[in-house]
Amino acid sequence: MSFADQGTRNDLSMTNKKNIEILKKDINKLSYEESISELEAILINVQDENISLDKIQINYIKGHLLLKHCEELLEFVEQEINEINPEFLK
Template identity: 40%
Template sequence: MSKISKITNISTLSFEEALEQLEKIVNNLEGGDVSLDESITFYEQGELLKKHCAKLLQAAEDKVEKIRLGVDGSIKGTEPLIKS
């Protein structure tokens, strides 16, 4: 089982890197061969990674554009999914 090291700056991770670290944490916790102290540390770090992933997903959703269709069904352009 691959052990993970404590990440000092989660905010610099890409979504993919954070998700990979989160998967490693889950695997370690599911394996059941870590001490209680390690489990708590992994859980805390997992929560931070989960929040970071959620933040990155929200930022990506905010960039998604909705396609505007004309009356005849043709594409007339795009507009932001969320209007400011």
């Protein structure tokens, strides 16, 4: 089940700091590909004309955290690439 489809215990409480920290921990376990898949699911979800304002807010928070996670993963890989000594590749 994706984060976008996952029902929360109480959608209104999703924005409280404790729940956001839990969500961050769950997202940090995802690979880059899994994170992109979750972002795609959120995009589909928010395109629903019948989506509630609460769901929009929740999807915004999840999307923001997923995007940040993807950026951090890409930065890490970029650093690793920059640290490769060209001599090792010969």
